Amino acid sequence: MKFSLQTLLNVEGNGYGLLNVRIFGWILYGLTRRDVLVPSEILRQMIRIGVQALPMASLVALSVGFILAMQSSTELGKLGANSFIPDLVSLSLMRELGPLLIAIIVVGRSGSAVAAEIGTMKVNEEIEALRVMAIPPVRYLVIPRYIALMIMLPCLTIFGNCVGLAGGWAVCASTLGMTTSFFIEHAVHRPELWDLYSGLIKSVVFAHILITTACYQGLSVEGGADGVGRATTNAVVYAILWIIIADALLTGLFFFVL
Amino acid sequence: MKSTASTSPSDIILEVKDLVQVYGKRPVLNGINFQVRKGETFVIMGGSGCGKTTLLRILIGAQRPTSGSVHIFGEDITTASPQELDRIRLRFGMNFQFGALFQSMTVGENIALPLQEHSQVDPSLIEMVVKMKLELVGLTGFENFKPSEISGGMRKRVGLARALALDPELLFSDEPTSGLDPVMTAVVDQLTLDSTRKIGVTAVVVSHDMTSCFRIATRMLMLGSGSRQGEIVAEGTPAEIKANPDPFLQQFIRGEADGPIPFRLSQDDYLKHLLGDG
Numbered sequence: 115m116k117f118s119l120q121t122l123l124n125v126e127g128n129g130y131g132l133l134n135v136r137i138f139g140w141i142l143y144g145l146t147r148r149d150v151l152v153p154s155e156i157l158r159q160m161i162r163i164g165v166q167a168l169p170m171a172s173l174v175a176l177s178v179g180f181i182l183a184m185q186s187s188t189e190l191g192k193l194g195a196n197s198f199i200p201d202l203v204s205l206s207l208m209r210e211l212g213p214l215l216i217a218i219i220v221v222g223r224s225g226s227a228v229a230a231e232i233g234t235m236k237v238n239e240e241i242e243a244l245r246v247m248a249i250p251p252v253r254y255l256v257i258p259r260y261i262a263l264m265i266m267l268p269c270l271t272i273f274g275n276c277v278g279l280a281g282g283w284a285v286c287a288s289t290l291g292m293t294t295s296f297f298i299e300h301a302v303h304r305p306e307l308w309d310l311y312s313g314l315i316k317s318v319v320f321a322h323i324l325i326t327t328a329c330y331q332g333l334s335v336e337g338g339a340d341g342v343g344r345a346t347t348n349a350v351v352y353a354i355l356w357i358i359i360a361d362a363l364l365t366g367l368f369f370f371v372l
Numbered sequence: 373m374k375s376t377a378s379t380s381p382s383d384i385i386l387e388v389k390d391l392v393q394v395y396g397k398r399p400v401l402n403g404i405n406f407q408v409r410k411g412e413t414f415v416i417m418g419g420s421g422c423g424k425t426t427l428l429r430i431l432i433g434a435q436r437p438t439s440g441s442v443h444i445f446g447e448d449i450t451t452a453s454p455q456e457l458d459r460i461r462l463r464f465g466m467n468f469q470f471g472a473l474f475q476s477m478t479v480g481e482n483i484a485l486p487l488q489e490h491s492q493v494d495p496s497l498i499e500m501v502v503k504m505k506l507e508l509v510g511l512t513g514f515e516n517f518k519p520s521e522i523s524g525g526m527r528k529r530v531g532l533a534r535a536l537a538l539d540p541e542l543l544f545s546d547e548p549t550s551g552l553d554p555v556m557t558a559v560v561d562q563l564t565l566d567s568t569r570k571i572g573v574t575a576v577v578v579s580h581d582m583t584s585c586f587r588i589a590t591r592m593l594m595l596g597s598g599s600r601q602g603e604i605v606a607e608g609t610p611a612e613i614k615a616n617p618d619p620f621l622q623q624f625i626r627g628e629a630d631g632p633i634p635f636r637l638s639q640d641d642y643l644k645h646l647l648g649d650g
Contacts, residue, residue, distance in 0.1 A: 239472035246432055246466040247486045248458035 130330050136252045137260055137326065144257070155258040163224040163259060164266025168273070174219050175274035178211055179203060179281020187290060196290055200300035203282035208305055208313045212275040214361055217320035220267060221353045225328040228259055229349035232332025233342040241333070256329045267321035268314050275313070312368050319364060320357045327353040383409045384443075385542055385574045386431070391440035392602075393426050400426050402602030404440070406593055413568045413575045415585045418595035419624065423602060424578045427595070428546055431576065432466055433457045444542065462490060464542040465535030469550060471527035473519040479506070479530050480515030486537045505533040509563055525556035532563055536573070543567060545577040549584045561587045582625055586610050594621055 144150035182203045190196055232255060235241050244251045279301055286292040331349040335341040386408040393401040400423040408414040418424045429435040431442055433449045441448050444460055452460065473482050483502045487493065493501075506512055509529040519527055528548060535543055548564060549557040561584050567573045568588075579585050585592060592613045594605040606616045613621065 235474075238475065239468050239470065240474055242434055243466070243468060243472035243474075245434065246461055247489065248461040249485070249489050250458075 128334065130326070133252065133256070133330050133333070134326060137256060140250075140253045140257050141261070150253060150257075151261070152258065156261050159258045159262035160266050163220075163228070163262050164270060167220050167223050167266075167270060170223055171216050171219050171270050171274050172277045174215055175207075175212065175277040176281040178207070178215055179278035179283075180285055182206055182211070182278070183282040183285035184289075187285070196292070197296075197300070199286055199290070200282065200292075200297045201304040204279060204301040204305050205309060207275045207278040207282075208309045210313070210361075210365070212278060213271050213313045213316040213320060214357070216271045216274045217267060217317065217324060217357050218354055220263075220270065221324050221328075221350055221357065224263070225324050225353050226346050226350050228325065228328040229332040230342055230346045232329060233335035233345040236333060236335045237338055237342060251333065256325075256333075259329065260325050263321045263325040264318065267324070268317045271313060271317040312364075316361060316364050319360050323356045323360060324353050327356065385410050385412075385445065386414075386576065387441075387443040388431070389441045389443070391427070391430065391442065392438045393423065393430065393435075394438045399602045401430075401437070401595075404595075404602075404604060406604070406607060408574060408576055408591075410574055411568070411572060412590045413564065413577065413588050415589040415592045416576065416578045416595065417580055417582075417585055417592060417624070419580065419597045422595040422597035424580075424595060425546070428544060428576075428578050432464070432544055433461065462538065463540055464544060465538065465540035467528070467532045467535040467543065467545040467548055469546040469548075470524075471519065471531035473527055473530055473534070475519055477518075478515060479511070479517050479519065479522065482519070482530060483534045483537050486534065490538060501537070505537055506530075508536065508566070509533045510559065525552050525560070528552070528560060529563065532560070532567075536567060536571075539571075541574060543573045543575045545575060545579075547579055547581075548577060549579065549581045557581065557584055558587075560584075564588050582627065586614075594624065596620065 140150065183199055186199050186202050187196060190198055190202070232241075235255070241251050241255075244254055282301070283294065283297045286297050287294060328349045331345040331352070335345045384407050388404055388406050391401050391404040392399065404427065406414075416424055416427060426435070430437050430450075431444075433452070437450055441450050443449075445463060447456065447460055449457055449460060473479075474485070477485070480499075480502045483505050484498050487498045487501060491498075502515060503512070506514060509532055511526060511529055511533070514522065514526070514530075519530070522530070532545070532548070535545075545564065549560050552560060564575060564577065565588055568575045575588075577585075577588065589610050591607070591609055593607045594613070596603045596605045600620060606613055606618055606621045608616065614625070616622075
């Protein structure tokens with residue numbers, strides 16, 4: 115196993131596909147050796163990429179909760195179906211809006227930061243210095259960020275869902291006279307466990323797209339400051355583009371197949 | 373430690389054979405051959421755009437040449453696998469032109485990084501080695517400073533300390549004195565001399581600072597540019613280089629604006645360039 119993994123890790127080239135191969139190779143290799151995955155560095159990245167994005171993610175989720183409740187109340191109210199607002203807010207957040215909007219916020223905040231940081235390191239020859247010191251840049255720079263985001267984005271999504279529900283509850287309780295117990299009963303009991311899981315599966319896929327795109331763009335920087343700027347823009351644009359495409363594909367898969 | 377006539381294969385640390393690097397149709401290096409023996413301070417000189425940096429990138433394995441070979445410690449790095457290359461890289465250090473220090477780390481963490489990655493020693497011992505390396509480059513007490521908080525000359529010295537962290541047998545240095553004042557240039561030169569003469573490290577230094585080159589070199593090589601792009605103009609000890617009558621070399625040593633290395637295009641070339649034929 116060791117030989118095949120080493121071969122995998124040492125494939126030459128710089129494409130996006132190869133970056134993915136190297137990431138999986140290093141994670142598998144890290145499971146067999148203690149010094150490859152450094153918990154302290156992963157934790158540091160979890161705080162930088164995930165925890166520090168919490169206020170912004172919360173604000174967005176809260177706003178989405180407000181919007182969903184207000185928009186649905188105007189139409190459902192005409193049908194006398196205001197009691198379904200908690201169900202709608204809850205299902206929309208868990209299945210779709212929670213994972214998608216939190217991912218987009220994290221792309222803008224952390225994805226761009228990762229691309230700019232790695233890109234600047236490339237321009238300053240820091241990546242070259244790592245290679246000359248026989249420290250693989252993917253293992254040293256990409257893996258901690260990758261693992262950190264794969265853990266933190268689903269966590270942020272769950273947290274965002276809760277904050278979004280609070281936003282929906284605030285609207286229902288203040289303007290529609292809905293009791294808190296009624297809101298909780300409908301918002302929590304109506305969705306099935308699969309609704310939560312499907313959102314989390316999406317969130318994991320989005321995390322993969324986000325961090326690999328950001329790291330790839332950072333590692334591909336050529337030139338000086340303009341190169342870093344271009345990489346940062348590309349990281350945000352391509353990550354959002356592929357996240358939305360992946361969302362459509364996954365929703366189709368869950369809708370038609372599962 | 374002066375250059376010796378010994379040609380024992382075990383003495384040869386670095387050997388470059390028929391090295392060619394072509395960018396598009398333009399040959400930057402064209403059949404370069406030289407050897408560096410143990411204990412030497414080998415200086416590679418040349419004007420801007422002559423291919424010094426390209427040559428250095430090939431020597432450290434950051435770039436594959438178009439053809440030719442580079443043997444370091446007897447192993448060809450141009451055909452080595454990344455795994456083999458990493459093994460060879462543990463035996464040499466590289467001092468980058470601008471230090472290439474990790475901005476997010478302190479000076480001490482920068483020097484400690486190769487030790488943490490490649491040695492199994494206790495953190496307290498690493499801390500001690502960091503202090504020793506900082507003392508070696510005259511920066512005792514700067515462990516907790518960030519690279520952005522120290523001067524350019526200090527950054528170059530930290531880069532040197534990091535390159536020497538694993539006690540390499542071979543040290544590559546890219547323009548170690550560019551942009552430094554004369555005093556700091558002398559300090560960096562003295563550090564290079566200390567590393568080579570006292571510690572016994574073999575050094576390959578790329579530079580176009582002539583004062584510095586003659587101060588530290590035991591052997592020198594000059595790469596050509598312009599009409600002599602890609603070829604070796606001269607190679608020898610500092611005394612041999614000074615005595616070499618090659619006008620190209622002498623213009624470079626004296627730092628004259630015009631000569632075989634033209635300041636402007638010739639009248640014919642200028643006309644061709646204006647008319648779009650050149």
